[in-house]
Every structure is written in C-alpha cells, then in structure tokens.
Amino acid sequence: MVYESYSFGRGSPATTVEGGMKLDFERVFELAPGGMAIFGSDGRPVVFNQAMVGMLECRHPGAYTRSLEDLMHPEEVAECRERMRRLLSGERDSFLFEGRFVRETGRDFRGVAELTLLRVDTGGSGDSHFVLNLRDNTKKLDAERKLRESAERFRALVDRSSEIVKIVGLEGNIRYASPAMERVLGYPPDEITGRNIFDFLHPDDIPAIREKTEAAVARAAADDTVWNVAEYRMRHADGSWRHIESVGTYLPDHPAVRGVVINARDISERRENERRIRESEEKYRRVVETIEEVIFRTDGRGRWSFLNPAWTKLTGYSPEESIGRKAADFLVRAPGSRVSGPDGDDPPSREVEIETRRGTKRIFEVSFAVEPEGEDFHDSFGILHDVTERKRLEERLERLAMHDPLTDLPNRRLFLDYLRNSTPWGERGYTARESTSLLFLDIDRFKQVNDNLGHEAGDSVLVAVAGRLEGCVRAEDIVARLGGEEFVILMAGAGVREARRAAERVLGVFGRPFSLGADEAQVNLGVSIGIACAASREISPEELLRRADTAMYQVKRRGGGGWSTYNLKAPENESG
Missing domain, CATH: 3.30.450.20 (PAS domain)
Structure with a gap:
C-alpha cells in the first residue's frame, strides 16, 4: 500500500x-x-x-x-x-x-x-x-450463556427444591430464604427475611443450637470451611412444631455470605414413623413376652438363639440354661411329618414331644415361619403351641368314639374294624392252618333285671359281665359290647375247638351270681353263646358275625344257658 x-x-x-x-x-x-x-x-x-x-x-x-x-x-x-x-x-x-x-x-x-x-x-x-x-x-458470549444457564439451573434448583436454603448471619438474622421456606414452614421468604432464626426455634432446642453455633464459629476461625449438622424443632406458620434436620456451612469471611449457608429439610414425617415403629416394637415386645405360645429362633447348628418367657412357663427351663443348647436335646420325640399347612398359605407345622424340667412330657405343635433344613431345628424360626390338653382330649374323644362308655370295651365300630383286619381278611393274608372264631353272647333274663331292679342295677351287671369276660379269654382275644346285653369275643387264629373251650369258660363265670351294688343284692344270670368260624375268605366278616348271631338264637330257642356252633347243614346239632 x-x-x-x-x-x-x-x-x-x-x-x-x-x-x-x-x-x-x-x-x-x-x-x-x-x-x-x-x-x-x-x-x-x-x-x-x-x-x-x-x-x-x-x-x-x-x-x-x-x-x-x-x-x-x-x-x-x-x-x-x-x-x-x-x-x-x-x-x-x-x-x-x-x-x-x-x-x-x-x-x-x-x-x-x-x-x-x-x-x-x-x-x-x-x-x-x-x-x-x-x-x-x-x-465471551458462550461463557456468558453458560453463566446464565448455570445461574438459571441454580435458581431452579433452589426454587424447586424441597429443602430450605437459608443464609443466616452469625448473629442469627436471616438474610436469605428460598421459596421452600413457604412450602415447608408456611412463611413467605420476604416475610421471614431480616428476622432472627432463634425466634422460630423451640425453646428447649435453643441452648444446644447456640452451643453448636459457637463451637462452629470458633472452628471456622482456624479452618477454611466448617460443617455443622443439627436437628431441632421450628415453629410452622400454623403454630405447630416441625422436626428439622440441617447442615450448616460456616463462611464468615466469604463476601457474599458473611455467615452460614444452611440446607434444611423437614423430617417430621420420618420422626413420626420412627415413633410409630418404636410403639409397634414395644407393643410386639409385650405380646412376645406375654403370649402363651413359645416363640423361638435357632441358629444354623440347631441351637436355641431366642426363647420368649412362655418357654420357661411351659417347660420350667430358664432362658439362661436353654439358649445355646441344641433344641434336639429337649425333645423326647423329634419333629414328625407335617400335621397342617400342606396347602394354601398356612405355615408348615409338625408335632414334637418335650420333657419338662419336672419330668412330665408335653406335646407341642411347631409352626415354622422359616422351614428348617431337614428334620432338625437348624436355622429356623417359629412358634411352639402347647397342644397337650388338646391331644389328651382328642384321645379321650377317640376312645369314646371307639369304646363303650359304660364298660370301656370296644364298641361295635371298633370291633368291626378288628374283625375286618383279623385272619383271614387281614394284611398278612390267609394260611390253611389259621382261622378266626367268633363268639356271640346274649345275657339271659337281663331284661328282668332292668324291669324289676332298675337300669342302675342293669348297668352294674353289664360292667361285671365285661370284667368276667375279659378274665376268661386269651390275652390276644378281643371282648366287645355290641349294645344292650349283647357281647362278642373275637378269637383270631383260633379254631372251633378252642372256641368251644372258651364258650365253656364263659358259661363257668356266669355260674356265679352277680352283685347289684352296695346293698349286696345278687342275681343269677345265664348266657346264650353262638359260635362261628371262618377259615377262608369265602365269607365276609359281616357274614361271620351274622352266622354267630344265628347260632346264638339257636341256643335262645332251646331256653338259653349254653352254646351252639353254626353249621350250614345242621347247626342245632352242634351245641353244648
């Protein structure tokens, strides 16, 4: 140029x-x-x-x-x-x-x-x-844009945050409060700005907060940044108290702060939940301590790790002498198969028998919340229900269902069960040398005792008859009362000759008079006996009973006081 x-x-x-x-x-x-x-x-x-x-x-x-x-x-x-x-x-x-x-x-x-x-x-x-x-x-424009975006993000974060952001001077005056102040505590930020934060604290919490603040200010003089975590109650605009948890950052020398930046959150709901949990735990603790069932837990080696007071009440063993010992050491009978809970949502349960410190045995039903490994109590948790009385009642009810309440002999139902399971119908099957004999007994002139002397006298006679019959049969024979004055004697594995000898023994015990009670009155009675034998499965148990009954009526027609053996051709000729 x-x-x-x-x-x-x-x-x-x-x-x-x-x-x-x-x-x-x-x-x-x-x-x-x-x-x-x-x-x-x-x-x-x-x-x-x-x-x-x-x-x-x-x-x-x-x-x-x-x-x-x-x-x-x-x-x-x-x-x-x-x-x-x-x-x-x-x-x-x-x-x-x-x-x-x-x-x-x-x-x-x-x-x-x-x-x-x-x-x-x-x-x-x-x-x-x-x-x-x-x-x-x-x-430059990019830097300004990023600065604006950063400021906008920070503003949005502060404005929309559920936590309160406050800047508080060291003397306690609130210099800035984020919008969350109104959402959490009900105070508009411009209304609370300039006021002293201690005016909003619960009086009981002020001494501790002042002490924390003074200690933090002292540390801030030596350190660049000091953090302080605190929990206190602040008054809501509606007059209620809210639990607040805060973190304060002490920046006394920062020109934009000259005090403390506080991030605070409302933990009232958490504290309320914790209170409810404590109350719930206390309630369940009282339940565990007062419940009649034993609540237990075992470790991986099957040792008791927890037992509630019901264990001592029911077994006599104290927790001190039980915790750490194997549960199996206390069992007379180990856990058996499940007795409930195989279907649906019921927990699995089993039965065990435990010998108490007093030497008695009690039956417990075990309900497992956590099913143990194998048959032992390894790594399990559950409840022991004392079912001893229930089991005894069940046994009594079962005996009443299967036994005559007056004589305590097997009743018709139990007798038929014995009969169906005896030779030759039992599980062992039939052999040529085995047979079953049945004696059907009806007391002669028993109706006269009831009519003339009353049913109490008749019951006394029936009890005495039961005792005499059990005394004149073999140990393996079954004596049962079918009802009224009818009795039966089941002789498994006995032939007709042995049955006839048994009939003679029965006639012998009826040869003695029967006492009728405290007045020492006595009565002479006879008995009619029908005998039937089965040596194969060609006839049913019910047919054998019918034949013995038929033979017994043959004796009745002759006047009673003897026995008769059933014979398809001429049963009346085989009698005694």
Whole structure:
C-alpha cells in the first residue's frame, strides 16, 4: 500500500495524517490483535490484516474477494447497507455494533464491530474507504450463556427444591430464604427475611443450637470451611412444631455470605414413623413376652438363639440354661411329618414331644415361619403351641368314639374294624392252618333285671359281665359290647375247638351270681353263646358275625344257658 496521506473521518474538518506516518499505520494495521479490513466506498475489499484473515478462515489470504456485505449474515445485510450510506453521507462518523458475521467456510459467528469511514487525500481529490474493526465475541458470549444457564439451573434448583436454603448471619438474622421456606414452614421468604432464626426455634432446642453455633464459629476461625449438622424443632406458620434436620456451612469471611449457608429439610414425617415403629416394637415386645405360645429362633447348628418367657412357663427351663443348647436335646420325640399347612398359605407345622424340667412330657405343635433344613431345628424360626390338653382330649374323644362308655370295651365300630383286619381278611393274608372264631353272647333274663331292679342295677351287671369276660379269654382275644346285653369275643387264629373251650369258660363265670351294688343284692344270670368260624375268605366278616348271631338264637330257642356252633347243614346239632 502506497498512500500520500491518510484521512480518518472523525467529523469535519477531517483529521489528516501525512505520508510520514504511513509506515506507522501499516505496522499498526498488520500487528493489531483484532481483525481489521479496508473496503472501498462500494464495499469491495482492499486489504485484510492477518487477524482478520484468521478470523474469517480465508482459504487464500491475499486474494480478497468478499465484500463488506458478504461478511454479514444474510439477515443483517440490509442494515449494513444503511450504515454504509449514512457514513458516506456524513450523517455519522462511525458505528459500533454487535452482529452476526459469516466465515469463508460458511460458519457464522457473533462479533463486536466498529465501522469507520477513511478518506484518502491524493492531489487535492479524496477517495473514501471503510475501515472495519472486528472482534470475535463467540467465546465471551458462550461463557456468558453458560453463566446464565448455570445461574438459571441454580435458581431452579433452589426454587424447586424441597429443602430450605437459608443464609443466616452469625448473629442469627436471616438474610436469605428460598421459596421452600413457604412450602415447608408456611412463611413467605420476604416475610421471614431480616428476622432472627432463634425466634422460630423451640425453646428447649435453643441452648444446644447456640452451643453448636459457637463451637462452629470458633472452628471456622482456624479452618477454611466448617460443617455443622443439627436437628431441632421450628415453629410452622400454623403454630405447630416441625422436626428439622440441617447442615450448616460456616463462611464468615466469604463476601457474599458473611455467615452460614444452611440446607434444611423437614423430617417430621420420618420422626413420626420412627415413633410409630418404636410403639409397634414395644407393643410386639409385650405380646412376645406375654403370649402363651413359645416363640423361638435357632441358629444354623440347631441351637436355641431366642426363647420368649412362655418357654420357661411351659417347660420350667430358664432362658439362661436353654439358649445355646441344641433344641434336639429337649425333645423326647423329634419333629414328625407335617400335621397342617400342606396347602394354601398356612405355615408348615409338625408335632414334637418335650420333657419338662419336672419330668412330665408335653406335646407341642411347631409352626415354622422359616422351614428348617431337614428334620432338625437348624436355622429356623417359629412358634411352639402347647397342644397337650388338646391331644389328651382328642384321645379321650377317640376312645369314646371307639369304646363303650359304660364298660370301656370296644364298641361295635371298633370291633368291626378288628374283625375286618383279623385272619383271614387281614394284611398278612390267609394260611390253611389259621382261622378266626367268633363268639356271640346274649345275657339271659337281663331284661328282668332292668324291669324289676332298675337300669342302675342293669348297668352294674353289664360292667361285671365285661370284667368276667375279659378274665376268661386269651390275652390276644378281643371282648366287645355290641349294645344292650349283647357281647362278642373275637378269637383270631383260633379254631372251633378252642372256641368251644372258651364258650365253656364263659358259661363257668356266669355260674356265679352277680352283685347289684352296695346293698349286696345278687342275681343269677345265664348266657346264650353262638359260635362261628371262618377259615377262608369265602365269607365276609359281616357274614361271620351274622352266622354267630344265628347260632346264638339257636341256643335262645332251646331256653338259653349254653352254646351252639353254626353249621350250614345242621347247626342245632352242634351245641353244648
């Protein structure tokens, strides 16, 4: 560039720089850190400095083909033309503006620019040029944008957080409160700002908080940052008290704080839940200590690890002498098969028998909440229900269902069960040398005892008959009362001869009179006996009973007082 002189348009009269300053201008132009470019009055490029070449990402530095308008974003070209017009007309000396510019690669950026008109005087005539000073503002704008976004995020976090954020001076005055203050405690932030935080604390909590605060301030004098965790009660706007948990960061020397930044949350619901849990635990503890059932837990080796007081009450063993010992050491009968809970949601349960400290045996039903491994009590948890009395009652009821309540002999139901399971119908099966004999007995003249002496006397006779019958049979024979004055004797494995000998023994015991009670009255009775034998499965148990009954009536028809053996051909000829 060779110029005689340079004139920079800064109003009228123009400021003129003579040629002696040309080299200084060129040096400033080339070495300027910001982008500089000179355009003709028509906007065509004249020269770009190196900073402008780099900023515009020019592919061919020295071949300047882009006009002033080409540098502008399409949306800003019209405004660029207007600026050029006004500079040429002398309305303005310069324009300082922020706009969007386009690099040669097509990427746009935001920059801050100053557009000035330069007049060059040559021999009394002057040409005008535009000088553009441009600074790429992208990084600054990005930094400002990120700062704004960060501030907005922080503001949104603070505004929407469920935790209260407060800045409190060391003297206790509230300098800032986030919107959560109103959501949690009912106070609008502007209403509470400026007030002393101790005015809102529960009186019982103030001494501890003051002590914590003073200790934290003392530590903050030596440390950069001090944290302080506290729990206290704050008064809600409705007058109730809320449990608050807070973390205070002490920043007494920070210019924006000069106090404590407190993050606080409402833990009233948590404290209420904890209170309910404590009450529930206390309630269940009382239940465990007073319940009649034994609650137990065992470890992986089957040793008691917990026993409630019911264990001592029912067994006599104290917890001290039981905990740590194997549960199996106390069992007379180990856990058997399940007795309940195979279906549905009921827990599995089994029965065990435990010998108490007093030497008695008690039966417990074990309900496992956690099923043990194998048959032992390894790693289990459950309840021992004392079912001793229930089992005894069940046994009594079962005996009543199967025995005659007056004589305690098997009744018809139990007798038929014995009969169906005896030879030759039993599980062992039939052998040629085994048979079953049945004696059917009916007491002669028993009705006269009831009619003349009363049913009490009749019951006394029946009890005596039962005793005499049991005394004259083999140990393996079954004596049963079918009802009224009818009795039967089941002789498994006995043939007809042995049955007849038994019938003779029965007749012998009926030869003695029967006593009728305390008045020592006596009565003589007879008995009619029917005998039937089965040596194969060709007849049923019921048929055997019917045959013995038939044989017994043969004796009755003859006047009673004897026995008769059933025979398909001539039963009446086989009697005694």
